[in-house]
Amino acid sequence: MSATKILLDEKDMPRQWYNLAADLPTPPLPPLGPDGKPITPDMLAPVFPMNLIEQEVSTERWIDIPEKILEMYALWRPSPLYRAKRLEAALGTPAHIYYKNEGVSPPGSHKPNTAVPQAYYNKEFGIERLTTETGAGQWGSALSFACSLVGLECKVYMVRISFDQKPFRRLMMETWGGKCVASPSNETQAGRAILAEMPDTPGSLGMAISEAVEAAVTDQSGKTRYALGSVLNHVMLHQTIIGLEAKKQLELAGEKKVDTIIGCAGGGSNFAGLSFPFIADKIHGAEIDIIPVEPSSCPTMTRAPFTYDFGDTAKMTPLLPMYTLGHDFVPPPIHAGGLRYHGMAPLVSQTIRDGLASPRAMHQLDCYEAAVLWAKTEGFISAPETSHAIAATIEEAKKAKEEGKEKVILFNWSGHGLMDLLGYDAYFNNKLTNYPLPEEDIRKSLASLEGLPKP
Amino acid sequence: MSATKILLDEKDMPRQWYNLAADLPTPPLPPLGPDGKPITPDMLAPVFPMNLIEQEVSTERWIDIPEKILEMYALWRPSPLYRAKRLEAALGTPAHIYYKNEGVSPPGSHKPNTAVPQAYYNKEFGIERLTTETGAGQWGSALSFACSLVGLECKVYMVRISFDQKPFRRLMMETWGGKCVASPSNETQAGRAILAEMPDTPGSLGMAISEAVEAAVTDQSGKTRYALGSVLNHVMLHQTIIGLEAKKQLELAGEKKVDTIIGCAGGGSNFAGLSFPFIADKIHGAEIDIIPVEPSSCPTMTRAPFTYDFGDTAKMTPLLPMYTLGHDFVPPPIHAGGLRYHGMAPLVSQTIRDGLASPRAMHQLDCYEAAVLWAKTEGFISAPETSHAIAATIEEAKKAKEEGKEKVILFNWSGHGLMDLLGYDAYFNNKLTNYPLPEEDIRKSLASLEGLPKP
Numbered sequence: 066m067s068a069t070k071i072l073l074d075e076k077d078m079p080r081q082w083y084n085l086a087a088d089l090p091t092p093p094l095p096p097l098g099p100d101g102k103p104i105t106p107d108m109l110a111p112v113f114p115m116n117l118i119e120q121e122v123s124t125e126r127w128i129d130i131p132e133k134i135l136e137m138y139a140l141w142r143p144s145p146l147y148r149a150k151r152l153e154a155a156l157g158t159p160a161h162i163y164y165k166n167e168g169v170s171p172p173g174s175h176k177p178n179t180a181v182p183q184a185y186y187n188k189e190f191g192i193e194r195l196t197t198e199t200g201a202g203q204w205g206s207a208l209s210f211a212c213s214l215v216g217l218e219c220k221v222y223m224v225r226i227s228f229d230q231k232p233f234r235r236l237m238m239e240t241w242g243g244k245c246v247a248s249p250s251n252e253t254q255a256g257r258a259i260l261a262e263m264p265d266t267p268g269s270l271g272m273a274i275s276e277a278v279e280a281a282v283t284d285q286s287g288k289t290r291y292a293l294g295s296v297l298n299h300v301m302l303h304q305t306i307i308g309l310e311a312k313k314q315l316e317l318a319g320e321k322k323v324d325t326i327i328g329c330a331g332g333g334s335n336f337a338g339l340s341f342p343f344i345a346d347k348i349h350g351a352e353i354d355i356i357p358v359e360p361s362s363c364p365t366m367t368r369a370p371f372t373y374d375f376g377d378t379a380k381m382t383p384l385l386p387m388y389t390l391g392h393d394f395v396p397p398p399i400h401a402g403g404l405r406y407h408g409m410a411p412l413v414s415q416t417i418r419d420g421l422a423s424p425r426a427m428h429q430l431d432c433y434e435a436a437v438l439w440a441k442t443e444g445f446i447s448a449p450e451t452s453h454a455i456a457a458t459i460e461e462a463k464k465a466k467e468e469g470k471e472k473v474i475l476f477n478w479s480g481h482g483l484m485d486l487l488g489y490d491a492y493f494n495n496k497l498t499n500y501p502l503p504e505e506d507i508r509k510s511l512a513s514l515e516g517l518p519k520p
Numbered sequence: 521m522s523a524t525k526i527l528l529d530e531k532d533m534p535r536q537w538y539n540l541a542a543d544l545p546t547p548p549l550p551p552l553g554p555d556g557k558p559i560t561p562d563m564l565a566p567v568f569p570m571n572l573i574e575q576e577v578s579t580e581r582w583i584d585i586p587e588k589i590l591e592m593y594a595l596w597r598p599s600p601l602y603r604a605k606r607l608e609a610a611l612g613t614p615a616h617i618y619y620k621n622e623g624v625s626p627p628g629s630h631k632p633n634t635a636v637p638q639a640y641y642n643k644e645f646g647i648e649r650l651t652t653e654t655g656a657g658q659w660g661s662a663l664s665f666a667c668s669l670v671g672l673e674c675k676v677y678m679v680r681i682s683f684d685q686k687p688f689r690r691l692m693m694e695t696w697g698g699k700c701v702a703s704p705s706n707e708t709q710a711g712r713a714i715l716a717e718m719p720d721t722p723g724s725l726g727m728a729i730s731e732a733v734e735a736a737v738t739d740q741s742g743k744t745r746y747a748l749g750s751v752l753n754h755v756m757l758h759q760t761i762i763g764l765e766a767k768k769q770l771e772l773a774g775e776k777k778v779d780t781i782i783g784c785a786g787g788g789s790n791f792a793g794l795s796f797p798f799i800a801d802k803i804h805g806a807e808i809d810i811i812p813v814e815p816s817s818c819p820t821m822t823r824a825p826f827t828y829d830f831g832d833t834a835k836m837t838p839l840l841p842m843y844t845l846g847h848d849f850v851p852p853p854i855h856a857g858g859l860r861y862h863g864m865a866p867l868v869s870q871t872i873r874d875g876l877a878s879p880r881a882m883h884q885l886d887c888y889e890a891a892v893l894w895a896k897t898e899g900f901i902s903a904p905e906t907s908h909a910i911a912a913t914i915e916e917a918k919k920a921k922e923e924g925k926e927k928v929i930l931f932n933w934s935g936h937g938l939m940d941l942l943g944y945d946a947y948f949n950n951k952l953t954n955y956p957l958p959e960e961d962i963r964k965s966l967a968s969l970e971g972l973p974k975p
Contacts, residue, residue, distance in 0.1 A: 068529075068530050068531070068594070069530060069594035069595060070594065072527045074523075075523050075524060075525060076523070139524035140524060140606075140898070141899075151669075169624060171895075171899035171900045171901065173938070210899060213895070213896045213899075214899065232945070233938070233941045236941035236942070236944055236945050237901065237938075237941065239944070239945075239948060240895045240941070241895055241896060242896060437695065440626075440668070440695050440696055441668045441696060441697060444595045444596075444626035444668075444669065445626045446626065446692065446695055483938050483939065484938065486687075486691035486692065486695070487691070489691055489695050490691050490694075493694060
């Protein structure tokens with residue numbers, strides 16, 4: 066029998082991350098400050114350590130991965146590349162479907178690929194404590210895990226409604242020694258101001274970011290910094306280990322070329338992690354379809370303009386050049402919480418502008434249908450975010466069947482859904498819907514971008 | 521750096537299971553029927569398919585693993601062997617600590633190693649539907665997963681209190697297409713009788729077994745059988761793939777010999793799976809400490825007599841020769857639900873009688889302390905059952921430090937604890953205790969064994 070899993074030995078783990086900024090046909094636009102002028106590294110210093118800021122602005126093609134990070138990566142990396150033979154059989158497709166299993170990490174997703182380096186570089190810089198925000202808890206648990214490995218304190222501001230409804234992710238953070246509070250909290254000025262006005266607010270990611278950034282920059286010891294789990298260039302950089310491993314593994318599997326690369330995209334990091342090394346090949350002439358997948362109800366890449374916008378609702382971040390539905394946009398409450406983001410990483414946005422990636426939007430019910438077929442064939446229970454990549458993969462595999470083509474399709478199985486089973490329950494009990502496109506909300510939210518600088 | 525994970529390629533997966541019954545110095549005693557006479561294979565035919573009954577009574581040393589089972593195993597096997605380097609460093613021990621990571625399977629434990637073959641052999645025998653019972657849900661979810669792979673219906677009777685308190689395991693079963701009902705149910709005569717007498721009962725494993733067996737044997741089509749997740753010989757047999765892989769991997773790691781083998785033991789299957797291939801070496805002269813670990817509050821191996829007893833509280837099973845606290849024994853409500861069993865697999869019991877294994881009992885709080893140290897060093901969050909093996913491993917590693925010996929210790933990390941985080945929450949909030957040994961309960965329960973045949 067041919068192999069189901071293509072393993073890579075630890076000694077063959079990539080020793081460098083790949084920086085797409087070095088190869089993009091159009092150099093990325095700079096982030097802007099409140100005055101409309103490009104941000105300088107110094108301006109970010111109260112928020113991030115300088116060694117990470119250097120990665121953020123770097124245009125070096127390859128950046129060495131320190132030995133100590135490789136040792137921590139080895140707790141779960143290289144992740145296995147799987148051939149989804151049972152799904153292929155169920156679909157009767159001639160396509161070869163491969164997926165990278167990022168669910169094998171201790172927190173169960175791709176997030177630790179950047180959480181570990183971010184914790185490491187902060188520790189190296191003399192930082193003692195990291196703050197961050199989290200929605201459903203994937204990122205907060207990954208950062209707590211990473212901080213426990215390197216010996217940093219970790220403080221997570223978790224959106225109140227998730228804090229109350231999803232105690233398991235909070236318990237993961239606490240098991241790794243992280244402190245998790247519901248946001249808005251009484252611990253920050255931003256939190257207190259919000260609570261004074263709206264004592265019963267369910268919270269939001271925007272509020273939680275405000276609290277986490279404030280807690281970092283106001284610590285007088287200077288030993289606290291903030292960490293972000295997606296969107297930024299250095300986050301995309303760290304995630305490229307996924308695609309770099311996958312390339313080696315496809316070669317081991319005897320595949321001469323890959324035709325299609327698929328990843329779900331919320332802030333963009335898991336998609337970027339798999340796709341950027343392949344986009345490099347595309348820039349140099351390879352014919353590859355690169356497909357980032359988003360929810361139809363939060364259609365950042367497929368419906369929004371490319372413009373400067375804030376990364377958060379509280380307007381505390383620099384202005385980033387990206388596809389954006391507007392920082393005021395509140396996506397419908399789909400279960401794929403990690404895809405409910407109004408913007409898209411500037412580097413990912415740039416690949417779309419340059420015609421290197423072709424985004425696609427999928428409906429919630431189609432994604433759950435795909436995830437259930439996946440569980441019954443491939444066995445693993447998928448995160449609702451990941452199910453978007455599965456649904457698009459199935460579409461492509463069916464197309465290959467119609468065309469009679471033995472296409473090679475690779476997607477990123479970004480995480481397991483063991484903490485997300487209530488969404489499956491709702492699906493089985495017909496309690497889920499495909500939300501109609503919130504046209505009016507998008508119109509209003511985009512209107513709030515007037516007056517901001519244009520690219 | 522030396523490797524953290526020792527991987528085994530799919531093509532090097534063991535092709536045969538190992539049957540310890542072929543090598544035991546004392547041949548195991550037969551199970552007895554209600555008349556006190558040995559059970560014959562025919563008597564088991566309404567409950568199990570004949571191909572599994574043949575394995576149950578086999579004394580062949582090696583039994584071939586069918587190719588189709590190997591293909592399904594490949595979804596997660598061979599499982600990685602890890603060197604716990606970060607734990608070693610935290611303990612400052614010269615010991616080499618290795619663990620087999622069985623948490624990588626889709627349901628997250630070692631249980632699918634036997635669920636998949638049991639589903640396969642039933643399907644081969646023309647069976648269309650399996651029934652089983654489950655407590656906290658590990659076994660029920662593993663069997664649902666296995667049935668979805670081979671195309672069998674699966675019906676799980678889940679102890680009522682767990683059904684209500686732990687909906688996530690039920691949701692896993694449903695995602696794989698299994699049907700899960702709270703036990704006692706109105707669907708069986710046994711269930712209805714119990715409900716008539718005790719309408720508000722929280723249920724028990726004994727009651728659930730009665731319902732599952734009744735549902736199998738009363739199906740007039742003859743197409744339904746029952747599946748058990750531990751205790752029986754064929755279950756131990758299927759699990760030996762764990763130890764057989766581990767042997768190859770230790771060799772790849774350059775270890776010339778192993779000094780200590782550790783596994784937690786409830787019904788005995790995960791302990792047997794890792795240890796039996798090493799017990800074979802011990803029988804042939806190797807010096808290895810073999811340590812099955814149980815909870816101090818359910819001290820089957822360390823405090824109970826070896827005698828004939830029923831496998832279930834409802835006295836529906838044959839009489840099995842084993843260490844037993846008595847079929848009426850109700851263990852204290854420790855979080856390690858999988859270790860709350862009154863008996864012990866006959867094959868495991870026999871290794872203890874023959875002096876081949878030296879059981880140890882651990883207190884709940886020590887196990888949680890060990891599990892938290894584990895999460896902070898090795899990253900993975902452990903099932904409460906697994907934490908018993910970790911606690912014993914840490915004891916052995918500290919002993920090696922005191923003795924200044926570079927011992928090689930291998931234990932079975934039988935599953936992750938992502939569905940068991942409420943136990944961690946209770947531990948962090950000082951709501952857990954070490955239950956005192958229930959001496960009076962044990963005395964009463966053992967008294968109920970009077971009148972049963974003696975070995």
